[in-house]
Amino acid sequence: MNQELENSFGNTKALVFDLFGTVLDLGGSLTPYIAVFLKEHGSDKDPADFWAQLRHRQRIEQYQDSLIDLGHSGYLEIAEKAFSYVCRLNGLDPERSAIKKWMESWQMLSPFPEVVEALDRLKTHFKLVALSNGNPWFLDHLVKNRIKYDFDAVLSVELAGAFKPHPGVYRRAARELDMEVGELIMVSANSFDVMGARTCGLRGAYVNRYGLPFEDTHDRYLPDVTVANFTELAEVLLA
Numbered sequence: 001m002n003q004e005l006e007n008s009f010g011n012t013k014a015l016v017f018d019l020f021g022t023v024l025d026l027g028g029s030l031t032p033y034i035a036v037f038l039k040e041h042g043s044d045k046d047p048a049d050f051w052a053q054l055r056h057r058q059r060i061e062q063y064q065d066s067l068i069d070l071g072h073s074g075y076l077e078i079a080e081k082a083f084s085y086v087c088r089l090n091g092l093d094p095e096r097s098a099i100k101k102w103m104e105s106w107q108m109l110s111p112f113p114e115v116v117e118a119l120d121r122l123k124t125h126f127k128l129v130a131l132s133n134g135n136p137w138f139l140d141h142l143v144k145n146r147i148k149y150d151f152d153a154v155l156s157v158e159l160a161g162a163f164k165p166h167p168g169v170y171r172r173a174a175r176e177l178d179m180e181v182g183e184l185i186m187v188s189a190n191s192f193d194v195m196g197a198r199t200c201g202l203r204g205a206y207v208n209r210y211g212l213p214f215e216d217t218h219d220r221y222l223p224d225v226t227v228a229n230f231t232e233l234a235e236v237l238l239a
Contacts, residue, residue, distance in 0.1 A: 009203060009224070009237065013179055014127035014152070016197075018164075018188035019134065020075075022207055023147060024109045027051050033105035041098070045090050053089065058082035059192075062133065062163040072161040074135040076106060106138075111147050112209070118230035119149055125238060127152040131173050131186070133163050153177065165196020174202075185224070187233065191215045194223050205233060 017023055027048075034054075035047040061078045080103050087094055119128055128151050132139055136156045143154055155176055160168035174181045186197030187205045191214045194204040198221040206214060206223035207230065214222060227233045 009185065011183055012126060012185050012203065013183040014129050014177055014185075015122060015205075015237075016129045016131045016173055016184050016186050016202070017151075018186070018190060018193050019130055019132040019139070019142065019147075020109075021209070022187065022189040023111050023115050023130070024142065025112050026055070026109065029109045030105055033102060033108075037094075037098075037102050041092055041094055043090065043092060050086060050090065053086045054082055057085050057089075061085075066162040066166050072158060072163075074138075074158075075133045075163075076103065076135055076138060078163075079103070079106065107141065109142060109146055112229065114229055114231045116147070116149055118234040121234040121238060126185075127177070129173070129177065129184075130154045131157075131164075131169070133157050164190075165192050165199075167196065167200050170197045170200040170202055185237075191223075195221050198222070205237075207233060 020026055031047045031051050034050050038045050038047060038050065058079055061082045065073045065078060080099060083102065084099055087099070122128060130139065130143060130151045130153070132155070134142065134156060136158060139154050139156055143149060143151060153176070155173050157163055157166075157169045159176065160166060160172040162168055170181065170186065174184060177184070181201035182203070184197075185203040185205050186194055187207060188194050188197075189207045189209045191206060191212065194206045195215045195217050198204045204223040206226045208226055208228060214226070225236055227236060
C-alpha cells in the first residue's frame with residue numbers, strides 16, 4: 001500500500017458495504033422482470049428507461065421518508081411506492097395485485113460477478129460488514145440465498161430508523177461493531193452514501209460502477225479512493 005493510502009486506511013478494522021447497486025446488480029437483475037411487466041400491460045416503454053426512472057424515484061421516496069419523520073418505512077415498502085408512481089408516470093394503472101406480483105422479483109437479485117472472489121481476498125485483512133437500507137428479513141434472504149456470503153455482520157438502517165445517508169446510520173453501525181467511525185471504510189457505488197459516511201468521519205471507497213460523477217461537495221467529503229469494481233478495490237486496499 002502506498003504512503004498516501006496507508007495514511008488514510010492504516011487503522012482500518014472493517015469494510016462496510018452497501019448492498020443495493022454495489023454488491024447486488026439491481027438493474028441487471030430487475031430489468032428483465034420490468035420487460036415482462038411492461039409487455040403484459042401493453043406498454044412499449046423501454047425497460048431500461050423505466051428502471052432508470054424507478055431508481056430515481058425510489059431515492060426520492062427514501063429521502064422523503066426520512067425527512068418527514070413520521071416513522072421509518074421498510075425498503076421494500078418504499079420500492080413498491082416508487083414502482084406504483086413510475087407506472088402512473090408512464091400512463092399505466094396496474095391492479096395492486098400486479099404490483100405485488102412484480103415486487104416478488106426483488107427476491108431474485110444477484111451479485112455482480114466479481115464480488116465474492118474479491119470479498120474472499122479482503123476478508124484476510126478486514127472484517128466485512130453489510131450496511132444496507134434493506135429490511136432485516138430481506139437482507140437475511142439476500143445474504144444467505146443470493147450473495148451466498150458469510151459477512152461478519154449484516155446491519156439494517158432500521159437500527160437507526162432512517163435511510164442512508166442519514167448520519168445516524170453510520171454512527172449506529174460503528175456502535176454496533178464496537179469501533180470508532182474512523183476505523184471503518186464505507187464501500188458504495190452510490191456517491192451520496194460515500195459522502196454521507198465521510199461527513200460522519202468514516203473513510204470512503206467509491207465503487208464507480210456506472211461512470212457517474214461524485215457529489216459536488218467539500219473536498220473533505222470526497223472518497224479516499226475511487227475504483228470501477230471490487231477487483232480493483234481489493235487490489236488497492238491490499239497493495
